[in-house]
Amino acid sequence: MPVYEITTAGVREMTTFLEWAHDEQWNPGQLDHLPFHAADPHGFLLGRLDGEPVTSISAVRYGDDFGFIGFYIARPPVRGQGYGIRAWRAAMKLLDGRNIGLDGVVDQQDNYYTSGFRTAWNHVRYEGVPGREEPPADIILADAGSLPFGELASYDRRFFPARRDAFLSLWVGAPGHTALVALRDGELSGFGVVRPARSGARVGPLYADSEDVALALLNALSASRNGAPVAFDVPDVNAPAIRLAERLGLEPTFECARMYTRGVPDIDVAGVFAATTIELG
Numbered sequence: 001m002p003v004y005e006i007t008t009a010g011v012r013e014m015t016t017f018l019e020w021a022h023d024e025q026w027n028p029g030q031l032d033h034l035p036f037h038a039a040d041p042h043g044f045l046l047g048r049l050d051g052e053p054v055t056s057i058s059a060v061r062y063g064d065d066f067g068f069i070g071f072y073i074a075r076p077p078v079r080g081q082g083y084g085i086r087a088w089r090a091a092m093k094l095l096d097g098r099n100i101g102l103d104g105v106v107d108q109q110d111n112y113y114t115s116g117f118r119t120a121w122n123h124v125r126y127e128g129v130p131g132r133e134e135p136p137a138d139i140i141l142a143d144a145g146s147l148p149f150g151e152l153a154s155y156d157r158r159f160f161p162a163r164r165d166a167f168l169s170l171w172v173g174a175p176g177h178t179a180l181v182a183l184r185d186g187e188l189s190g191f192g193v194v195r196p197a198r199s200g201a202r203v204g205p206l207y208a209d210s211e212d213v214a215l216a217l218l219n220a221l222s223a224s225r226n227g228a229p230v231a232f233d234v235p236d237v238n239a240p241a242i243r244l245a246e247r248l249g250l251e252p253t254f255e256c257a258r259m260y261t262r263g264v265p266d267i268d269v270a271g272v273f274a275a276t277t278i279e280l281g
Contacts, residue, residue, distance in 0.1 A: 002050055004083055006090050009044040009056075011037040017044065017056045020073045021279070022198050027231065028279070029195045029202055031177075035170035036060075039280055043094070044071070047087045054078045059091035060280055062162035066265065067095035069102040070279035088115075099161070099262035103233075103278035109257055117259035123233040123275055125254035126245040127200070130230065133248070135216035144172050144179035144191060152181070155188055159207050159272050160281065161265035167280070178224040182213045192217040192274075194224060201225045203232035206274035211240040214273040218248070232274035241273040 009017070014033035021028040037044065040060040047055030055078070058071045069091055074084035092100070092115070103123055104112045144152060152172070153165050171193060172179040182190030190208040194201050203221055208214035222230050234241045235258065256278060275281070 004047060004049050004054075004086065006045050006047045006055075006087055008042050009046040011041075013046055013053075014044055016046065016053055017058070017071045017073075020056055020075070021071060024073060026278070027197050027199050027202065029197050029277075031174055031195070032277070032279070035167050035174055036280055038170050039164055039167035045087060045090055045094075047083055049078060049083065055083050055087040057087045057091045058279065059094040061095065061098070062164055062281075065098050066162045067098040067100045068281040069095070069100060070277075072102075072108075099260055099265065101161070101258065101260045101265075101281055103256040103275075104259050105256050109259070112257075112259055116261045118261075118263075119257045119259050120264045121235045121237040121258050121269070123256050123258055123278060124236050124242070124245075124252050125231055125233050126250035127231040127253045128229050128248075128250040129227060130218055130222045130248040130250060132219065133215055135212050135219065138184060139189070139213055139216040140183040141180050141216060141220050142183060144181045144193070147181050147188070151188065152191065155191055155207070156205070158268050159205065160276070161267055171276075178221060180217055180220055182208065182217055184209070184213065189213050190217050192221050193276075194221040194230060197231070200229040200231060202277075203230050204274045205272070205276040206232060207271050208273050209271060211244055214241065214244055218244070218273075233278055234274055235269055235272055238270055238272060240270075244273065 018028045043060040054075045056071045056073045177195045179193045190213040192206040194203045
């Protein structure tokens, strides 16, 4: 009888998660496994059938009361045999008692609804090389690493349901990542990161106090990729963010639903011009 075992994945094993995500055409970042694993070293579950990896899922815990599910994949040869749902149950058990978020692909949303998730908004992925517009001259951009980390972490907390300092520190400083902050009248008014992906580059997060600030950050982040296409996931409830992406000539290519089990967290979604990731929130 086949033996199916679910164990915690180490950082090296997480390269398998990225390979499978690439096979699903999710276009992960090239080095995502390093900051992802730092977010919760016990939050990534790999399922093996007779020793062969066949399923993945992440159940990352933030603080005491929030968690996020991602990387829910069963390899094609074992789909429909119950191994994926066993991985799902293990992840849900790991996050028991928390408000749980995820980004659900269209064909799985009914299943997530059955598990208690409710849609908060949709994320629309926009891709392409942004058209050039000049932002107002009073917006000053700087390397995010030049800002005291505590200030950056506090700003991130305005847009994300829990502190995630270990993840954020690596996200800002990882090789190949460009992380910028925007200052206006001496005040922190935006933050954005772009990173190399399997195809082009991914922007996320992109936080901004206004559409002008988002434009300034997106201009600079895109320019740092030397003309390569960029992609980012925009909450459709943020009309200025959608308007900006479309005005710059980017095309919608993918959509998923941000869902939660215990209601929408108290975050400033109006300032989220692009989610950090669809895997970890």
